[in-house]
Amino acid sequence: MAEGTARFDYSGKAVLVTGGSSGIGLAIARGFLGAGAEVTITGTKGGAADYPDDLSAFTFRQLDMRDNPALEALAAEVPRLDVLVNNAGTTFRGAEALLPENVEATIQINLNAVYRLSHALHPKLKDSGGAIVNIASMTSYFGSPRVPGYGASKAAILQLTKTLGALWAPDGIRVNAIAPGWIDTKLTAPIQQIEAIERPIIERTPMGRWGRPEEMAGTALFLASDQAAGFVTGVTIPVDGGFSAI
Ligand SMILES: NC(=O)c1ccc[n+]([C@@H]2O[C@H](COP(=O)([O-])OP(=O)(O)OC[C@H]3O[C@@H](n4cnc5c(N)ncnc54)[C@H](OP(=O)(O)O)[C@@H]3O)[C@@H](O)[C@H]2O)c1
Numbered sequence: 001m002a003e004g005t006a007r008f009d010y011s012g013k014a015v016l017v018t019g020g021s022s023g024i025g026l027a028i029a030r031g032f033l034g035a036g037a038e039v040t041i042t043g044t045k046g047g048a049a050d051y052p053d054d055l056s057a058f059t060f061r062q063l064d065m066r067d068n069p070a071l072e073a074l075a076a077e078v079p080r081l082d083v084l085v086n087n088a089g090t091t092f093r094g095a096e097a098l099l100p101e102n103v104e105a106t107i108q109i110n111l112n113a114v115y116r117l118s119h120a121l122h123p124k125l126k127d128s129g130g131a132i133v134n135i136a137s138m139t140s141y142f143g144s145p146r147v148p149g150y151g152a153s154k155a156a157i158l159q160l161t162k163t164l165g166a167l168w169a170p171d172g173i174r175v176n177a178i179a180p181g182w183i184d185t186k187l188t189a190p191i192q193q194i195e196a197i198e199r200p201i202i203e204r205t206p207m208g209r210w211g212r213p214e215e216m217a218g219t220a221l222f223l224a225s226d227q228a229a230g231f232v233t234g235v236t237i238p239v240d241g242g243f244s245a246i
Pocket of ligand 1: 024044087136138183184
């Protein structure tokens with residue numbers, strides 16, 4: 001195959017997707033699985049059988065991103081790693097989202113844990129010449145008055161992606177991110193029920209609809225691929241139906 005004409009073949013590659021138990025993470029995990037990878041996913045529940053989707057094709061690990069020793073233990077247990085997808089994330093809502101302790105908890109889950117896990121896996125990614133794909137957000141670019149902790153964490157993910165891309169380039173590790181627009185998952189299910197929030201989102205999205213989790217997978221496979229994206233590092237790609245274009 002000519003250079004640059006990549007087909008995604010992840011045969012023999014080890015991929016870890018945090019928060020792969022549902023939504024965007026599950027869709028990305030399925031993308032890597034379909035391209036031949038051995039995929040480990042994490043979720044907050046005790047086992048794969050606790051989820052509505054069939055997760056039996058994956059290796060499942062329970063992980064709470066607030067638990068620093070668990071993050072270190074997961075990194076130690078993974079025998080080797082080619083691709084780390086830092087996808088797990090969450091938010092508080094309403095008045096709860098404004099409480100300082102909840103802002104701190106959100107930043108722990110969405111940002112601090114991402115750095116801790118990436119740092120702990122750095123030696124294994126260096127050994128493989130691997131790649132990291134982070135999950136940013138439209139709140140990486142725009143203010144997010146309803147969810148300050150979420151917005152701060154996702155803005156920092158964009159910055160951390162640039163920083164780690166530069167810091168680890170000499171080690172042969174590429175670090176990039178996807179900034180999803182508004183995607184139909186259990187995270188956004190509550191706001192999809194509130195017309196006063198839902199309608200402006202759709203009206204502001206040039207493509208005029210919610211994105212599907214599956215629509216994130218192709219960009220993840222691209223960014224992680226040395227063949228397709230071997231000179232790409234430190235970037236965040238919006239996959240947002242045009243939301244950030246206007
Ligand atoms: N949906 C969107 O519109 C959108 C837009 C931009 C960015 N994102 C980002 O995309 C990522 C995936 O979100 P999603 O929309 O796919 O939501 P989702 O379906 O709720 O998936 C979130 C995943 O993160 C895991 N998780 C949540 N809290 C955790 C914690 N404290 N410790 C460890 N894992 C935790 C969940 O585990 P359980 O399944 O066990 O709960 C689940 O696997 C997040 O980083 C989110 O911020 C989403």
